Amino acid sequence: MMKCYDCMEEGKDTEATSICIACGKGLCSDHCKELELPVSVGQPPHVERLQKGLPRILCKYCFEQTIEDAFD
Template identity: 85%
Template structure:
């Protein structure tokens, strides 16, 4: 079974429940951040945003870097 990488760095032993889509680290639910990407359909000028986006799971480090890079 895959172990949570961040827990290992803290000296804990937890099973991973997901993988960061950016760096590939195995993570437990305590060490994940969810980023919802908006989804749009249609062709301009008739573009419609769907009510539910695509959930993306990231580790806290990648989440912080993604948010920081997006607003520089």
């Protein structure tokens, strides 16, 4: 079984439940963040945004970097 990388650094032994899509670290549910990416369908000028986006799992570090970079 894959172990949570961040827990390992804290001296804990926790099984990973997900993987960060940016850096590939195994993560437990306490160390992951979910980012929902918007999804649009259709062709211009008739483009419609779907109510539910695509969930993406990131570690807290990559999440903070992604949010920071998006608003610089």
